[in-house]
Amino acid sequence: MSTSSTPAPLASPDPAAASCRIGARGISRSFGPVQANVDVMLTVRPATVHAIVGENGAGKSTLMRMLYGLDHPDSGTVVIDDEEVVLSGPRAAIERRIGLVQQELAIIPELSLLENLVLGDEPAHLGRVDWKAARTRADELAASVGIEIDWNADAARTSIAIQQQVEILRLVYRGADVLILDEPTAVLAPAQADELLRLLSSLREAGRTVIFISHKLDEVLHIADRITILRSGRTIAEIERGEVDRAGLAAYIVGDSEVPHSEITRGTPGEVVLRIEGVSADDDRGIPRVDGVSLELRSGEIVGVAAVAGNGQEELAESLIGIRAVSGGTIRLGDDDISSRSVRARRRAGMRYVSADRKHEGLALTLSLTDNSIATPGLTSLARAGWLRRGAVAERVSSVLGRAAVRFGSASDPASSLSGGNQQRVVLGRETSGDTRVLIASQPTRGVDVKGIGYIHDLLRRARDEGAAIILFSEELDELRELSDRIVVLHRGRISGEVDGSSSRAEIGALMLGEHHGDAAS
Numbered sequence: 001m002s003t004s005s006t007p008a009p010l011a012s013p014d015p016a017a018a019s020c021r022i023g024a025r026g027i028s029r030s031f032g033p034v035q036a037n038v039d040v041m042l043t044v045r046p047a048t049v050h051a052i053v054g055e056n057g058a059g060k061s062t063l064m065r066m067l068y069g070l071d072h073p074d075s076g077t078v079v080i081d082d083e084e085v086v087l088s089g090p091r092a093a094i095e096r097r098i099g100l101v102q103q104e105l106a107i108i109p110e111l112s113l114l115e116n117l118v119l120g121d122e123p124a125h126l127g128r129v130d131w132k133a134a135r136t137r138a139d140e141l142a143a144s145v146g147i148e149i150d151w152n153a154d155a156a157r158t159s160i161a162i163q164q165q166v167e168i169l170r171l172v173y174r175g176a177d178v179l180i181l182d183e184p185t186a187v188l189a190p191a192q193a194d195e196l197l198r199l200l201s202s203l204r205e206a207g208r209t210v211i212f213i214s215h216k217l218d219e220v221l222h223i224a225d226r227i228t229i230l231r232s233g234r235t236i237a238e239i240e241r242g243e244v245d246r247a248g249l250a251a252y253i254v255g256d257s258e259v260p261h262s263e264i265t266r267g268t269p270g271e272v273v274l275r276i277e278g279v280s281a282d283d284d285r286g287i288p289r290v291d292g293v294s295l296e297l298r299s300g301e302i303v304g305v306a307a308v309a310g311n312g313q314e315e316l317a318e319s320l321i322g323i324r325a326v327s328g329g330t331i332r333l334g335d336d337d338i339s340s341r342s343v344r345a346r347r348r349a350g351m352r353y354v355s356a357d358r359k360h361e362g363l364a365l366t367l368s369l370t371d372n373s374i375a376t377p378g379l380t381s382l383a384r385a386g387w388l389r390r391g392a393v394a395e396r397v398s399s400v401l402g403r404a405a406v407r408f409g410s411a412s413d414p415a416s417s418l419s420g421g422n423q424q425r426v427v428l429g430r431e432t433s434g435d436t437r438v439l440i441a442s443q444p445t446r447g448v449d450v451k452g453i454g455y456i457h458d459l460l461r462r463a464r465d466e467g468a469a470i471i472l473f474s475e476e477l478d479e480l481r482e483l484s485d486r487i488v489v490l491h492r493g494r495i496s497g498e499v500d501g502s503s504s505r506a507e508i509g510a511l512m513l514g515e516h517h518g519d520a521a522s
């Protein structure tokens with residue numbers, strides 16, 4: 001029952017918006033000095049996909065946790081079905097048919113997908129689990145949203161994309177009709193993300209309500225009926241589909257804060273630094289993924305590599321830095337054949353790497369920012385008789401962190417204290433400082449917000465202008481077009497074409513699907 005006699009001021013006074021399946025009315029929540037949510041207003045209408053956008057740290061996850069009863073407002077209230085409610089915990093939220101998919105999935109790897117689906121709520125017959133009934137239910141559920149799932153598969157052996165779908169279906173199986181998804185596409189390849197978006201549309205068509213958090217503005221503009229923008233914990237706007245374009249949305253997200261917006265400049269290529277000649281490489285299972293790739297990289301240029309996920313780009317990047325052995329061909333740095341040299345030796349010779357998987361390869365999260373800034377083999381000059389030269393270290397650390405404009409408290413804080421975007425800037429600052437001859441950058445802006453992307457692009461251009469030869473692997477075509485002097489396209493492990501950095505998305509897209517240049521005439 002509503003307690004207020006006057007209608008509470010909603011973010012949108014539109015009378016058609018009266019029906020609120022789930023939302024927030026003036027919610028504030030602080031953690032010590034940090035105001036994670038300040039007077040947040042949210043109105044999510046039934047049977048819509050509602051996107052929440054905002055920079056890292058804007059307060060999105062905090063708000064979602066409160067809508068699910070995992071955390072509680074200091075002031076203000078959660079609204080469910082137009083009614084102000086107090087959610088004592090997730091159980092209360094589940095009773096109101098609310099479900100949350102957090103970034104860490106709750107799938108149990110030791111079980112099959114079917115067991116995961118019904119776990120804790122198994123259909124029973126005569127005191128035993130009725131697996132036949134479970135299977136029928138599972139198939140019906142999947143069919144109702146237009147997907148196919150191999151229910152007998154072990155969860156551990158299925159992709160994150162499938163696990164995510166099963167987790168969503170599990171919530172639906174338990175009766176959830178509001179599904180809150182916190183950055184579900186951050187861990188997905190583009191084709192998988194497209195599939196997830198289709199699943200969300202099906203859920204909406206079936207009358208369910210979806211809250212979708214994403215940094216990928218194209219996804220948001222594609223799927224959302226309504227968008228709420230949070231900035232520094234506050235609701236900046238709540239807008240309808242079609243009321244804003246990409247640039248407008250980006251401007252809402254970052255506000256007036258200074259966004260590094262360097263001009264789109266191109267490089268001035270110098271001499272050839274890296275020669276890749278007929279390189280082939282296999283994936284972890286021994287399946288050939290890179291098939292005779294030849295490419296030259298010059299100092300002072302950025303060469304983009306475009307490919308649909310799974311066409312050999314990761315294996316190529318890894319074999320260039322030496323994490324993965326080549327199965328054929330040679331890699332020459334200057335005049336030296338480095339094809340079988342260790343990662344360490346390659347780094348010492350001036351090769352640097354930004355991994356697509358920064359959590360595992362780029363940073364040691366438990367170590368300090370200092371340790372992470374100097375953790376580059378080849379910087380052994382900083383160590384003397386086992387002791388680090390304090391002055392040199394401090395200088396190095398402030399140059400790396402300063403270069404990347406990293407916001408941090410103290411250099412002795414662990415890397416884990418930074419937001420994801422700032423962590424990635426530490427990696428880029430480090431990998432582009434010093435004597436970088438070749439930089440292999442793999443998905444450098446994956447999961448990073450709009451402002452962070454601006455900084456990272458700046459760092460890449462600056463390294464290029466300082467003479468590095470950069471090979472940029474990215475799934476974001478617009479990123480490749482903005483940064484690259486030329487773009488090579490990989491298709492099934494081979495180069496299917498090379499185009500100018502300013503080529504159209506359509507032209508690059510065709511090559512990504514293996515349609516060779518000049519084929520059209522035949």
Ligand SMILES: Nc1ncnc2c1ncn2[C@@H]1O[C@H](COP(=O)(O)OP(=O)(O)O)[C@@H](O)[C@H]1O
Nearest residue numbers: 031034036054055056057058059060061062063
């Ligand atoms: N449990 C917590 N303790 C302390 N600070 C927190 C906690 N949860 C979130 N914060 C802080 O609140 C702010 C908003 O965080 P969050 O809701 O995770 O943002 P977003 O999901 O938009 O990136 C950040 O500054 C974050 O560090």
Ligand SMILES: [Mg+2]
Nearest residue numbers: 060061062182
């Ligand atoms: Mg978050």
